[in-house]
Amino acid sequence: MKKQWWKISAALLLIYSVVGGLLFEVPRLNIVNETIRALYFHVPMWFGMVAMFLVSTYHAIQYLRNSQSIHDTYSISFATIGLVLGLLGIVTGMIWANYTWGSPWHGDPKQNGAAIALLVYFAYFILRGSVANQEQRSRLSAVYNIFAFAAMIPLIFIIPRMTSSMHPGSGGNPGFNMYDLDSKMRMVFYPAVIGWxxxxxxxxxxxxxxHLLTEKLEELEDEQNS
Amino acid sequence: MSVSPLTLFAQEVEMADSLRSSGKIYVVVAIVLVILLGLIGYLISLDRKVSRLEKRIPEAKK
Known part of the structure; x- marks a missing residue:
């Protein structure tokens, strides 16, 4: 069980965020009403996505520096999980928008920005799938990965702040501006973010x-065949 | 249930108060926890399976 403590803490933090997120007191606000609790589950998806993409880009840069395939493996793995979290974020947002804004896709700058950012990352996987040579694939996708991260920053963090958005907390900070005053919510929100x-x-x-096991097995198979 | 001044001020905002007072919110908590614990348990078993494979192919570990 060495070096496993963070996996246990991840599980405990998520269990805590579910119990606290559903049971603890939240501010009574018009329009959002009880859906304010979605903050504990929907927003950590985006924080998680950005964290995963950040690690992915870090390893893309490392790959370009020293061409070690381990960095490419890290890069694709973290990008995959980042995309999963982003998709969960957009789907949960659409469920919420359907009941609060009246339609799942409202064309809100936050929604559009997030959707374009996800499409940019979809292209990363398409690019990887379209290059047969392994070294070329790693190199090209590492370069594209850095571009994708750079494109995501304005799409998610800057453009929604420059236009008017109906997203909760908008008007300055499209994340959680109006919940900032409530320290009780932070006690569930931050553990949820760390947990995810x-x-x-x-x-x-x-x-x-x-990935590493598959690579090793392929090497062993090649040895047997030769 | 404790009532803070803030909730008194905004008492007219509709919240799921009856779901809470009847205690049925705990049913929802139990259901979500079962799903979360089930997924975490499955993740642990996957982690162990990968560890077992890594022991059989020790060179695969970086």
């Missing part, structure tokens, strides 16, 4: 390990 980042890292680490 740790959970994403856990799943990504499993992807990395299966």
């Amino acid at each position: 980042i740790a959970m994403g890292t856990w799943i990504a680490s499993l992807l990395v390990r299966t």
Whole structure:
């Protein structure tokens, strides 16, 4: 059980965020009403996604520096989990928008920005799938990965702040401006964010390990065939 | 249930108060926890399976 403490904390933090997120007192606000609790589950998806993409880009840069395939493995694994978290974020947002704004897709700058950012990352996987040579694939996708991260920053953090958005907390900070005053919410929200980042890292680490095992098995098969 | 001044001020905002006072919110908490614990348990078993494979192919570990 060495070096496993963070996996246990990920599980405990998520269990705490579910119990606290559903049971603890929240501010009584018009329009959002009880859906204010979605903050504990929907927003950590985006924090998790950005964290995963950040690690992915870090390893893309590392790959370009020293061409070690391990960095490419890390890069694709974390990008995969980041995309999963982003998709969960957009789907949960659409459920909420359907009941609060009246339609799942409202064309809100936050929604559009997030959708374009996800499409940019979809292209990363398409690019990887379209290059047969392994070294070329790693190199090209590492370069694109850095571009994708750079494109995501304005799409998610800057453009929604420059236009008027109906997203809760908008008008300055489209994240959680109006909840900022409520310290009780932070006591569930921040553990949830840390929990989901740790959970994403856990799943990504499993992807990395299966990638490495597959590579090793292919090497062994090549040895047998030769 | 404790009532803070803030909730008194905004008492007219509709919230799921009856769901809470009847205690049925705990049913929802139990259901979500079962799903979360089930998924975490499955993740642990996957983690162990990968560890077992890594022991059989020790060179695969970086």
